[in-house]
Amino acid sequence: MQETQYASGQSGPPNLSVLHKAILGARRRIVTRRVLRLCSRVLCAISIPCALSVAASKLRWIEQPSPIVLGGVMIVSVIAALIYALTRPLTDIDVARITDQRTDLKERLSSALEFSGQGVAADAPFYHEQFADAEHYAGVINLKMAFPVKITWETPVGVVCALAVFLTYFLPTLPMFWTPQHKLEVAEVKKRGIEIEKLAKDSEKAADQQKLDETRKAAAEARKLGEEMKKGKIDKKQSLVALSKLTKKMEETQKRMAEPVAKKSLAEAHKDFQKALDKMNQEKKEEEQKKAEEMKKLASKGQQPPRDMQKPGDEKNPQQKQSEAMREAKQSLQKMADALANQDHQQMKEAMQKLAEQVQKGEMSKSEMKQLQQAMQQLSQSLKDTNQQQAAEMMQQASEMMQGSSMDSKTLQQVAQMMNQAGKQMGKGQPSSMMLDSKALGDLAQMLKDGRLTQPMGKGGNGNGGNGPGRGFNGHGGPSTAMKDPGATNPILVAKGIPNANGGKGKQGSAAEFAKYLATTSAGPKKLPNGKVAGVRSENGNELQMSMTGDPQAARSNSPYYQVVQSSKKQAESTLDKENIPASLKKQVKDYFDSIR
Amino acid sequence: MSDIERESVSFIADFNRVKAEISKVIVGNEQIIDGVLICLLAGGHALLEGVPGLGKTLLVRTLSQSVSLTFSRVQFTPDLMPADITGTNILSETATGQKEFKFQAGPVFANIVLADEINRATPKTQSAMLEAMQEHAVTVAGIQHRLKQPFLVLATQNPIEMEGTYPLPEAQLDRFLYKLLVKSPTFEDLATIIDRTTGVPQQEIEAVIDGETILKMRALAREVPMAPSVREFAIRVVLATQPDSPFAPNSVKQFVRFGSSPRGAQAIVTTAKIKALLSGRFNVALEDIASVAVPALRHRLILNFEGQAEAIEPDTLIEDIIKKSQAETAPKVGV
Numbered sequence: 001m002q003e004t005q006y007a008s009g010q011s012g013p014p015n016l017s018v019l020h021k022a023i024l025g026a027r028r029r030i031v032t033r034r035v036l037r038l039c040s041r042v043l044c045a046i047s048i049p050c051a052l053s054v055a056a057s058k059l060r061w062i063e064q065p066s067p068i069v070l071g072g073v074m075i076v077s078v079i080a081a082l083i084y085a086l087t088r089p090l091t092d093i094d095v096a097r098i099t100d101q102r103t104d105l106k107e108r109l110s111s112a113l114e115f116s117g118q119g120v121a122a123d124a125p126f127y128h129e130q131f132a133d134a135e136h137y138a139g140v141i142n143l144k145m146a147f148p149v150k151i152t153w154e155t156p157v158g159v160v161c162a163l164a165v166f167l168t169y170f171l172p173t174l175p176m177f178w179t180p181q182h183k184l185e186v187a188e189v190k191k192r193g194i195e196i197e198k199l200a201k202d203s204e205k206a207a208d209q210q211k212l213d214e215t216r217k218a219a220a221e222a223r224k225l226g227e228e229m230k231k232g233k234i235d236k237k238q239s240l241v242a243l244s245k246l247t248k249k250m251e252e253t254q255k256r257m258a259e260p261v262a263k264k265s266l267a268e269a270h271k272d273f274q275k276a277l278d279k280m281n282q283e284k285k286e287e288e289q290k291k292a293e294e295m296k297k298l299a300s301k302g303q304q305p306p307r308d309m310q311k312p313g314d315e316k317n318p319q320q321k322q323s324e325a326m327r328e329a330k331q332s333l334q335k336m337a338d339a340l341a342n343q344d345h346q347q348m349k350e351a352m353q354k355l356a357e358q359v360q361k362g363e364m365s366k367s368e369m370k371q372l373q374q375a376m377q378q379l380s381q382s383l384k385d386t387n388q389q390q391a392a393e394m395m396q397q398a399s400e401m402m403q404g405s406s407m408d409s410k411t412l413q414q415v416a417q418m419m420n421q422a423g424k425q426m427g428k429g430q431p432s433s434m435m436l437d438s439k440a441l442g443d444l445a446q447m448l449k450d451g452r453l454t455q456p457m458g459k460g461g462n463g464n465g466g467n468g469p470g471r472g473f474n475g476h477g478g479p480s481t482a483m484k485d486p487g488a489t490n491p492i493l494v495a496k497g498i499p500n501a502n503g504g505k506g507k508q509g510s511a512a513e514f515a516k517y518l519a520t521t522s523a524g525p526k527k528l529p530n531g532k533v534a535g536v537r538s539e540n541g542n543e544l545q546m547s548m549t550g551d552p553q554a555a556r557s558n559s560p561y562y563q564v565v566q567s568s569k570k571q572a573e574s575t576l577d578k579e580n581i582p583a584s585l586k587k588q589v590k591d592y593f594d595s596i597r
Numbered sequence: 598m599s600d601i602e603r604e605s606v607s608f609i610a611d612f613n614r615v616k617a618e619i620s621k622v623i624v625g626n627e628q629i630i631d632g633v634l635i636c637l638l639a640g641g642h643a644l645l646e647g648v649p650g651l652g653k654t655l656l657v658r659t660l661s662q663s664v665s666l667t668f669s670r671v672q673f674t675p676d677l678m679p680a681d682i683t684g685t686n687i688l689s690e691t692a693t694g695q696k697e698f699k700f701q702a703g704p705v706f707a708n709i710v711l712a713d714e715i716n717r718a719t720p721k722t723q724s725a726m727l728e729a730m731q732e733h734a735v736t737v738a739g740i741q742h743r744l745k746q747p748f749l750v751l752a753t754q755n756p757i758e759m760e761g762t763y764p765l766p767e768a769q770l771d772r773f774l775y776k777l778l779v780k781s782p783t784f785e786d787l788a789t790i791i792d793r794t795t796g797v798p799q800q801e802i803e804a805v806i807d808g809e810t811i812l813k814m815r816a817l818a819r820e821v822p823m824a825p826s827v828r829e830f831a832i833r834v835v836l837a838t839q840p841d842s843p844f845a846p847n848s849v850k851q852f853v854r855f856g857s858s859p860r861g862a863q864a865i866v867t868t869a870k871i872k873a874l875l876s877g878r879f880n881v882a883l884e885d886i887a888s889v890a891v892p893a894l895r896h897r898l899i900l901n902f903e904g905q906a907e908a909i910e911p912d913t914l915i916e917d918i919i920k921k922s923q924a925e926t927a928p929k930v931g932v
Contacts, residue, residue: 085931093928097826098928110826
C-alpha cells in the first residue's frame with residue numbers, strides 16, 4: 001500500500017501533474033515508435049518492389065523504370081506514412097492504458113485519468129487514494145523500458161533497398177565512374193553549349209536592334225539551352241533532343257509567320273494567270289478563224305454573210321480601232337503577268353493603273369469590255385490566297401461591276417477607280433519586318449540544326465551578313481564544325497563475303513546484337529558496334545541489298561550529326577524490320593531513334 | 598495513512614487470517630477457499646461441485662469455525678420438505694396452559710448454511726431454499742422471518758450419480774454468485790491430507806473475525822471505484838455470453854443457447870472489486886474482471902444441443918470471450 005501524497009481533506013479537481021507528465025513522455029515515445037515503425041514498413045514495402053523492378057529491368061524483362069517515378073513513389077509514401085503517424089489520433093486515455101499494459105500497472109493510470117475526467121473530487125473516499133496511488137506509480141515508471149525505441153527489421157531492409165535503387169541510378173552519374181568516352185561526350189556538349197550560347201547572344205542582340213520579336217525569343221531559348229549545356233546540366237542525348245525540339249519549334253514558328261503572308265505564292269499566281277491569258281487568246285483566235293472560214297464559204301457560194309457576221313465590218317475601220325484598245329489592255333495584262341512572275345509590286349501597280357486608264361477612256365466595245373472583264377476575273381482568281389488577297393477582292397468587285405451594268409461613263413469611272421485602288425494595294429506588297437524576322441528565324445534554326453554555329457545571320461544589303469562560310473554572326477567569328485559523335489572512334493564496316501583487306505578490326509554483329517546493345521545503353525550511342533547486317537536478295541535475285549551499321553565518322557566525314565542520324569535511323573529501322581528482334585527490344589530501339597530525332 | 602488505506606490494509610489482513618485458518622484443515626484448493634471467502638464478502642452464495650470425498654463439507658464447516666458464525670448443515674434428500682429447511686409453526690403450550698403456534702426456525706436460520714447435495718431434493722424444497730437465498734428471509738404462515746446477517750449458503754452437488762436427482766433449473770442456478778469446481782487433490786496435496794488425517798489430531802480452528810467485521814468488509818469492498826473503460830469491459834464480457842450479441846465470439850454463437858443475465862454482471866463487478874482490494878489497489882483492473890469471470894459465469898451459460906453433444910466446457914467459452922473482449926478493447930495506438 002502506497003503512502004498518500006495528498007493532504008487530507010483536499011477538495012476540487014485532483015492534482016495529477018506527475019501523471020500528466022508521465023503521459024506526455026509516453027505519448028512522445030509512442031509517436032516516435034509509431035513514426036519509425038510505419039515509415040520503416042512503408043519504405044520496406046515500397047522499396048523492395050522498386051528494387052525488384054530495377055533488377056528486372058537490368059535483366060531486360062521490363063523497361064527501365066524512371067528514377068524520378070521510383071524516387072517520387074518512395075518519398076511520397078514515406079511522407080504519407082510520416083504524416084499519418086504524426087496525425088493519427090492519440091488520446092491521453094489510450095496512452096495511459098497502453099502504459100498500464102506495458103508497465104503492469106493494472107489500469108492505475110488510466111483509471112485515475114478517467115476518474116479525473118468524470119470530475120471526481122480529489123478528497124472523495126477511495127478516489128483520493130486512487131489518485132495518490134496513480135501519481136506514485138506515474139513517478140516511478142520507466143518509460144524507456146516500457147516504450148523502447150527499437151529499430152525493427154523493416155528499417156535496414158527498406159533503407160538498403162532504397163539505397164540500392166538510388167545507387168543504381170546515381171553512381172553512373174558520378175565523374176569517377178564515367179568512361180573516357182562519356183567524359184569526351186560531356187566535354188563536347190560543354191563546348192557546343194558555349195558555341196550555342198555565343199550564337200544565341202549575338203542573334204538576340206541583332207534581333208533586338210532590328211526589332212525581330214520571334215527571332216529574339218528563339219535566341220533567348222537557344223541561349224538558355226546553351227547555358228545548360230555549358231554547365232553540364234544535361235547530357236548529350238538530352239542536349240540533342242532539346243536542340244532538335246528547339247529547331248523544330250523555330251521552323252514551325254517560321255512556317256506560321258509565313259502562312260498569313262502567302263498561302264499561295266505569287267509565282268503560282270503568275271502561272272495561273274498566264275495560263276488563263278493564253279487560253280483566252282487561243283479561244284479568241286479560234287473564234288476569228290472560224291468566222292473567217294464561214295465568210296469564205298459564203299463568199300464562194302455568192303451569198304451575203306448574215307448580219308451578225310457582217311457586224312464588225314459595218315463600222316468604219318473597226319479592226320484597227322479594236323486592236324488599239326485591246327493592244328493597250330493586253331499589254332497591261334501581260335505586264336501584270338510579268339510583274340507577278342518577278343514579284344514586282346511596283347510593276348503590278350503600274351499595270352493595274354494602265355488598265356484602269358483604258359477602262360476610264362471608254363473606247364472599248366462591249367465585247368472588248370467582256371474580254372477585259374473575263375481577264376480581270378481570271379486575275380482576281382489567280383491572286384486569291386496570295387498576299388494580294390485584298391487586291392484580288394477589289395478586282396473581283398470591279399469585274400462584277402463590269403459584268404452587271406451598262407457601261408456608261410459613270411460606271412466606267414467607278415470601275416477604273418476600283419482598279420486604281422487595287423493597283424495601289426498591290427503596290428504595298430508584304431511587310432518587310434515580318435519577312436526579315438521570318439528569314440532571320442529560319443537562318444538561326446538552320447544554323448543550330450546544321451551546326452554552322454558561326455555562320456552569319458543573313459540580313460542582306462547591309463554588308464555585314466552574307467551566306468559564305470567562315471564568317472561569324474554579322475561578320476564576326478571563325479568557321480566551326482558540327483558536333484561530332486564523340487563515341488565514335490574507328491568504326492570499320494565489314495561487308496559480308498568480302499575479305500576485309502583494309503577494314504581493320506571492327507566488330508561483326510547482327511541486328512539483334514545491335515538492338516540488344518541499344519537496349520542496355522542508357523544514354524545514346526556512345527559507341528555503336530560496327531558491323532554488317534545480313535543482306536537480302538531483290539525480287540529478281542540479281543541484286544544483293546545490304547545494310548550496314550556503324551558510324552559515318554569512319555570515313556572522317558564532316559557531315560553534321562543530325563544528317564547522319566536520319567540515314568542511320570532508316571538503316572536501323574529497315575534492319576529491324578528484316579531481322580528477328582525480340583518484341584520487347586523493338587520498342588526500345590524505336591524510342592531511341594524517336595528521342596534523338 | 599488515510600482511513601480507507603487503513604481499512605484496506607485491515608481488509609487484506611483479515612482475509613488472509615481467515616484463509617490461513619481454513620488452510621490449517623483444507624489442503625490445496627486455494628482457489629476454492631478464495632472463491633468461498635469472496636462469496637462471503639460479496640454477500641453471495643456459492644455452488645460447489647465435485648465428487649464425494651473432496652472436503653467440500655469440511656471446507657464449509659472450517660469456514661464457519663474460523664469466522665465465528667453460526668453454521669448449519671442440511672443434507673438434501675428426495676423426501677426433504679421445505680419446512681424442514683425453513684422451519685414451521687408448531688402447537689405448543691404456554692406457561693399459563695394456553696396453546697399457541699410457535700415458530701420453530703429451520704436450519705436456514707444460520708449465518709452459514711451448507712446445502713449438501715442440493716440436487717437430490719425435489720424442486721419444491723429447492724425453491725424454498727433458493728427463496729431464502731435471494732430474499733434473505735423466509736415466510737411461514739404469512740409471517741416473514743428475516744435471516745441472520747451475514748448469510749451465506751454453500752450448496753454442493755455431485756456431478757456423478759445423476760440417477761434420482763433433480764438438476765437445478767437455470768433460474769435457480771442464477772441465484773448463486775459463484776460456481777466452484779472442486780478438483781481432486783494433487784500428489785503433494787494428497788500426501789499432506791494423509792499426513793494430517795491419519796497422524797496426530799488436527800489443529801484447532803480459531804475464529805479470527807466475526808460477522809460484524811465481515812459486514813464492514815463487505816461495505817468497504819462495494820466502495821472500490823471502477824473506471825468506465827473497465828466497466829465497459831465487464832459489460833462486453835457478459836453480453837458476449839449471449840449468442841445473439843455482436844460481441845459474442847463464434848464459439849458462443851455455435852454452442853450456447855442462453856447467456857448470462859444481468860446478475861452475472863453484478864457478480865463480476867462485485868467480486869472484481871474484492872479482488873482489487875485484495876491486490877492492494879483502489880481501482881478495479883481488467884485483470885480482476887478476467888479472473889472472476891469464469892466462476893461467476895460458468896453456471897449461467899446454458900449450452901445448446903450441439904454444445905452438450907460436443908461436451909463443450911463453459912470455462913473454455915468464457916476464456917474465448919475474455920480473449921476476444923481484451924483484443925477488442927485494447928487501445929490501438931500503432932506501436
